Amino acid sequence: KQWYQRRVAITAGGFWFTDLLERNTQFRAWCFHGRPHVFWMTGFFNPQGFLTAMRQEVTRAHKGWALDQVVLNNEMTRYGKDDITAPPPEGVYVHGLFLDGAGWDRRNSRLIEPPAKVLSTPLPVIRIFAENQVAVYDPKMYRCPIYKKPRRTDLTFIATVNLKHNSQNENKWIMRGVALLCDIK
Numbered sequence: 001k002q003w004y005q006r007r008v009a010i011t012a013g014g015f016w017f018t019d020l021l022e023r024n025t026q027f028r029a030w031c032f033h034g035r036p037h038v039f040w041m042t043g044f045f046n047p048q049g050f051l052t053a054m055r056q057e058v059t060r061a062h063k064g065w066a067l068d069q070v071v072l073n074n075e076m077t078r079y080g081k082d083d084i085t086a087p088p089p090e091g092v093y094v095h096g097l098f099l100d101g102a103g104w105d106r107r108n109s110r111l112i113e114p115p116a117k118v119l120s121t122p123l124p125v126i127r128i129f130a131e132n133q134v135a136v137y138d139p140k141m142y143r144c145p146i147y148k149k150p151r152r153t154d155l156t157f158i159a160t161v162n163l164k165h166n167s168q169n170e171n172k173w174i175m176r177g178v179a180l181l182c183d184i185k
Contacts, residue, residue, distance in 0.1 A: 091129025
């Protein structure tokens, strides 16, 4: 039993070191080459703080907006991170999220049944932005939670994004526990 615990720790250490190198690459590029067009969400130690900072930035750009009335919204793209050549007009592009519990239809940008034996699906780039309005419930959208790690707790919860689906209601995806994960290791 003791050897198994050490093996798991060593394996997790390898993933941790790889992520550390990727974080370093992202932050060095940001410091020395300017703001990136696309952000790797997994690379942030505090992704909630990053999204809050983006909300503050958008709020300051619009006279008369109050931060407590600004809500996050999103738009799914069909692009990979290398296809993005300019920042969005407002908000941020993020990549590196994995869909857990469902598949993704790239052509129609919506949730679908997952392929057999596929546990997680990488998503294309998502544009996340802020709006000065009350969040409106749309039955054609699934409010998909984003978590930092596969272990879903309130400590690893980041935010929610709206994903289109073709079901009668979102209960199908809720019951399956469909979520976005920053890290699938």
